[in-house]
Amino acid sequence: MVQSLKSRIFYYLVKRQLAALRRQNLPIAEFRLARESAATKLFTLPPNVIVEATQVAGCKAEWLRPTKPVGGGVVLYLHGGAYTSGSCITHRTIAARIAAASGRATLIIDYRLAPEHPFPAGLDDALAVYQALVESGKTPLALAGDSAGGGLALALVQRLRDQALAMPLALAVMSPWTDLTHSSETHQTKASVDPYFPTPERLVASARAYAGGTPLTHPMISPHYADLSGFPPMLIHVGEHETLLNDSIWLAQRVHAAGGAVKLKVWPGMWHVWQALGGKMREADESIAELGEFLREQF
Template identity: 35%
Template sequence: MATATEQQVTGKPSKQVDEVRKYWLECAAAAPGHESLEAARDYGENWQRLTAEPRGVDYIETEAGGVEAMWAVPKGCATDRVILCFHGGGFFSGSMYTHRKLFGHFAKAIGCRALLLNYSRTPEHQFPTQVNEGLAAYKWLLDQGIKANHVAFAGDSAGANLAITTVVLARDKGLPLPAASMPFGGWFDMAGTGESRIYNADKDALFTVQWINDMAGMFVGEKGNPKDPCISPVYADLKGLPPIYLQAGGNEMLLDDSTLLAERARKAGVDVSFDIFPGMQHTFHMAAGRAPESNDAIARYAKWVKPKLGLA
């Protein structure tokens, strides 16, 4: 696994993982012109159809620091280690229900509990609501007696953003930091400077530049600054952050968000690993339990994070 440069994970896409591309095409078509927020949000509830049910995992709804949440608890897992998980969906869609099975696979592969946060969505709730809720959930875990170095963060897309910005906020608040962060398909630059938004425009089955900008506007708000470090972590001081392992699909318009974050984190002295999966779509991990590429990506995360949590 590369820690100094990006590792390209090669291979012809499987039939199973191609279902992610097909789903994104359907999702994009569900809201023509991306004018119907509710249509896109409703179609997003079908997201979980991509993911196979992980056997031997129980789900328990709870509240974490005043935020609705759900435990994913694999049979026989370590209960004193936790993956704090943030779902994707452009901040306006997705939920702990759409991502329940995905993070159930993470929890099972790693051998510990996962806590899925059902943070508030845009446009009803704008920044900094979501990152504040992430911090509240993390503080709640610490208050429950879970040690900081027994917690790792994970998240996809917008959730990947929170898996970094919440750590930045925790550091700035003087809290003990988690053991690691595992963002994938990350959306880290609301200013939209990455060139992959252009060179991958014809490969990405979901996004357009306009849609990305519209989602960013709902999150940032009229008075917000897209380069605020807790909005776009590529502009944050990343010194002192715990190890980060990024994964991204080679066909994503957001690919350069991960590339830029990896570069800036390394310059800040952070231990960074970064795998690019050529031919893969945004958050191809959602085909967990069905696609070999998705299973391989999660297995890589599990192998990387287990010793950091003391589970090796």
Template identity: 40%
Template sequence: MHESMGSPPRPALPGVDIRDMRYGDVPGVVCTPSQPRGTVLYFHGGGYRMGSMALSTAFAARLAIATGARVVAADYRLAPEHPFPAAPHDAAQVYERLLAGSGVPPVVLGDSAGGGLGAALAVACARSGVPVPSGLVLLSAWLDLRCTAGSYRSRAATDQLFSHEAARQAADQYLQGHPADDPLASPLLGDLSGFPPTLLCASTDEILLDDSVAFASALARAGVPTSASYVPGVPHAWPSVFLDLPASARALDVITRFARPLLAKEPS
């Protein structure tokens, strides 16, 4: 195993053990249900400049219980102190250690910027010949940092959590002059032909709607098995941010039905 020894376990939520781990230089939180089957690697959102594994633990624990998988929430470095490509490097480091430890690619899940990071990881794997994730789940994913999609304008009045101005500021702080059309920053622009089965979930009221719609279309054109769920009347990244909404419970069911067939039982 390439993982470091974990810290003493935190008080576990019913049905899941929660503890801190390190994967090389990258800290993370691991949520493990009883008799786990497979691994989900989770990247939180926050525009590449906010968020943390601590804030993501409640969702990661619920995801572990629902899917029956061990969920690793990675605490990748954030801008502006750590601009691109720090986040993709951290994502790759955790992914490579999980893959080396079990020999089985994890399912990768991310919300908002974390969804973009998960998709960028899949682009990097396909480019380099590393096994791609077993599956990819993208929740309200930010997939094009050029920030030119029509939904930035058409959904400006209905998205209460994210705005075009905030997206442009976050992209500037993250890229710091690096071209936004690099597929490792904007995976919508990458070669998606080697992608794994992918599930996209987005609100029809959010400014990133067009990112998900365009990505689903690009995956389908590339011959990738693709599922999409577009839900009206819910906020950006609702499944991971607003845990107690009925719509979040329904989204977790959709995620579980997609992910469970892809989660291979890892060697003990």
């Protein structure tokens, strides 16, 4: 597939804007607000999704409901942000596009963030919300997430499996952060082309903040080190221009080795969570459509 001209333009725009944001070196509270402000300006909601603010299991949340649902069931979306930023606001549009593509109501939550709330606070929130959905009859359930949210989804499945709780039907993850020890060579080989993480400092600091006093190799912090047997069918999308590329490649290899059903797609020329630009460039729309179709098939 030939990379679109529009995606090439967006690549350089994103790279420039993120470099400018890094130079500001904002405190975490200001950085979070800056991300929310940028998201409201840059990203557009699809017209066929209704947003409904709510609260589930003590977490602020939003329902993204397609105006033309294709069936029952719910997608629980876990946002990215290196476990230290991100919210319903920053990821509303990508979750809404997953809702439209899957034809299912999608719930996005504000789980607790580090450094104020290190591991396992965010995972505890995700589990509490998941259980609340099950107990209220909002089933069947699937999970979706990007970056740290993808890692959190993988940790949630581990906990559900280990506690013999109801499992999700499927996992759809975008650029998941699965190895917080950063042992992969792509942290070096892809640094020059990654708009988000050209240097390791932010990821290293975020990993330490999230882990707190827990080793980074804990399987629910770094699913790369987990037993991945018994996982539901999984679709992984990742960009070629990502320092986290091997996180996805290794994840697919380990799920397959554990006997799981997994499909990995590496998108040429794409960067970390390019799906956020849905509605603006072809590659984002195509990825979301494929993720949505995968979820439809599993439901």
